[in-house]
Amino acid sequence: MAAPRSIADLLFWPVVAGGAASLWLGRPALAVTVLVVTAVLTHRLGRGRRFRRRVRRLVEPHRGTLALRRRQETYVDPYDNLILDGWLRERDYFVARTLRPRLEAEGYGDLAEARREEILALVEAASLAEAHEEADALPEDGIAYERFCAALLERAGWQARATRAAGDQGADVIAEWDGLRLVVQCKRYAKPVGNAAVQEVVAARSYWNADRAAVVSNAGFTPAARKLAGATGVLLLHHDDLGSLRPRR
Known part of the structure; x- marks a missing residue:
């Protein structure tokens, strides 16, 4: 030019x-x-x-x-x-x-x-x-944060429930929509989430026979987590994304 x-x-x-x-x-x-x-x-x-x-x-x-x-x-x-x-x-x-x-x-x-x-x-x-909900308004407790994420999915149209803390095999929330099952691991962190969370939710996807897997956090994700998520098909989401999340096989 x-x-x-x-x-x-x-x-x-x-x-x-x-x-x-x-x-x-x-x-x-x-x-x-x-x-x-x-x-x-x-x-x-x-x-x-x-x-x-x-x-x-x-x-x-x-x-x-x-x-x-x-x-x-x-x-x-x-x-x-x-x-x-x-x-x-x-x-x-x-x-x-x-x-x-x-x-x-x-x-x-x-x-x-x-x-x-x-x-x-x-x-x-x-x-x-752009006005956003302050981080201080989020549940401080990890279990409460899991229920918070499940509620956001419910409002978006999913049938969602928080799993029990024991025996969840890496899935904090199980959500279903028209036959599609999504397993979610929720991380209420003060720093980026690492690839260990991705590894755990990949295992949970297999254990729960789910179609999709996601890690949801109030913080970001490390480059290693992003790389592993890209290779394994795991969604990395902020909880603000849950309100617009729709099924995608």
Whole structure:
């Protein structure tokens, strides 16, 4: 894609042509030239504002998803540090795969590169603008969290029940919908869930003769957990995802 023309390039021919015309036609031609130059400058100098508005419009439809992903990929470590590494990777991915291609296609490629920090700030603001239930409102107890997840599945249309703590073989919730069985392991953690949870729910899927398996958490998941889940067909979900979860074989 060709680079946008500089202001000097845009003004060169209007000034040259207007100056020549002014020599022959006098003040009327000079007035027209001034109007043309003013219009070009106004349009070009307003490009930054149009760029900002366009970024906001592109971000807006994804605001809810960005807020959810921020919650999923953010946690507090044992030293009370807020860890944003996963969210920052997610934010960069969204900009690179969703925003940049659209902005470049619309002729804003140069501004997308030069004003990257501004784009990131707009995405950050969108991720924080969506109101969500505070983590402190979640059940603190692990068993209560399992029942909380089962209730969310019930409201979404599943027939769900929390299993007994003993003998569940890695399944905290069993849910069924139109003959499809889903086993769920629920993790109320203060840090990303590791691949041990994925291993356990894979075993539970076999034990309970289930069609699908999922690990649900209020926190994110480690890269190792994501890799193993991808290889074994396990769903990794935030509890906010349960309200829209539908059967899929």
